[in-house]
Amino acid sequence: MDLLEWKVIRVIPEARDTISYVLEAISGAPVTYEAGQFLTFLLDYHGQEIRRSYSLGSTPGIDEQPFITVRKKENGAISRYILEHWHVGTLVSSLPPSGRFTLSTDPGHRRQVFFLAAGSGIVPVFALLKQLLRDESHSQVVLLYQNHDENNIIYHGAIQQLEMLFPARFTRIDLLSHPILPDLPHQRLNNGLFELLINRNLHPGPHPTLYYTCGPASFMRMVQFTLRVMGVEEEYIRKENFTVETVPPPAFTIDMAPRRVQVRRGEQHHEFTVAYPTTILQAALNQHIKLPYSCKGGRCSACTARCLSGTVKMNMNEVLTEKDLQNGLILTCVGYAETDLILEL
Ligand code: FES
Structure with a gap:
């Protein structure tokens, strides 16, 4: 198994309890990856090897160096460990980039792509968003982004810049379940609100509309379920999830021969x-x-x-x-x- 050795070369606070780590391959050789992929880090946690995957928020050809973004999770010992121990100069190892939450772009396409993110689910979505806006000048992009409050919004300024750069092609919808400012509405995405927002912003092009979702498991389940009820085919819905609840034992038996x-x-x-x-x-x-x-x-x-x-x-x-x-x-x-x-x- 080939491991990549990295050095952290920049640390960027992004939002509350959320930090981006800009990485440089120690070998000096460029690392090939696709927008939306992730790195699986091998961490020495109290003498035990732990693996954790973190999405790349960077987009090849746009961001000079790869970066990941880590948010402290409630009861998340590993994310807390990273936020406390990774600094400029920290050396870390990972598996090569992998993941299938990617998007094949074509400058000739005219389509709509919905990005449906919650919390730190924005990380791979941000990479895809930049890729799509750069590569498909005839496609429309909608970002629907659920957060707890204003201080939780990751890449807030960078997404604002994309809005300014692509005003005719990029629509951003922020939803805050517990906004700090008193005049902002409390909005938590549920099936009804989700369907309303999709229908309100749906302007299909000649190429099929795609839906990319990343966030907590319950959020993605709601998104997937509602889209299916709305008649969207499974093949147009892509989701990214690293959280494993429990893996049930197989519901089948097969021959036990070696x-x-x-x-x-x-x-x-x-x-x-x-x-x-x-x-x-x-x-x-x-x-x-x-x-x-x-x-x-x-x-x-x-x-x-x-x-x-x-x-x-x-x-x-x-x-x-x-x-x-x-x-x-x-x-x-x-x-x-x-x-x-x-x-x-
Ligand atoms: S290790 Fe994640 S799908 Fe197999």
Whole structure:
């Protein structure tokens, strides 16, 4: 597993309990990534290796250096640790950028894209927003952004600048559930308000309208449910989620015979055995083979592999699309080998 070594070169306070960390690869080589992707950091937390994924708020070609933005979570020991211990000069390691919350842009497209974010869910959305406004001069963009109060709004000034730069193509709607200023309305997004705002701002172009959402699980569930009720096809809704509640045991059983798994990654080649009910990822880790992962719950896509031969059954998938599955992509963290396998990372 190739790790990237980074140095924190700038620290930018963004909002209450929220800091951006601008990173520089120690190797000096440019790191390739797409807007909307994330980095999974390997952190030494009291002698234990902990992995945490943080979205990149930077957009390649617009921001000179990659940056992530970290918000202190309630009872979030790791986010608190980062906010307290990362400074200019701190050295950190991560897996290469990954994630499928990305957007393929085309200057010829005329479409509408809704970005639906809550709290720190704005981070990957901000990267995509900049990419889309730069790349598609005929497309319309709507940002609907839910926060607790004015002091919670991340990238407030930078988003204002985008509004000024693209007044005819960019609409921003801020919702505050507990505003500090007395004359601001208290607005918490629910199904009814959400549907009203979408319909009020919907001006579809000739290309399909897309909906990108990132925020707490309950927020994204509401967004997804309401859009589906409104008749939006699943393939036009993309969501990003790193939070794993609990992974239920598989609702199926498969033959418990040991299976041989070959994993290819460039020049590297690994081989190990796995038998149900152990997942492919867990079997590899048990045999000291370091495959990439983060959430271990079928939500983040850090463990994605392409199945070149054999069949894999997954008990959860919150991130791969129908097209990804048709292209042979699988998640090793929730994948069980039904046969011998050849996987490519
Ligand atoms: S590690 Fe997150 S989906 Fe597998």
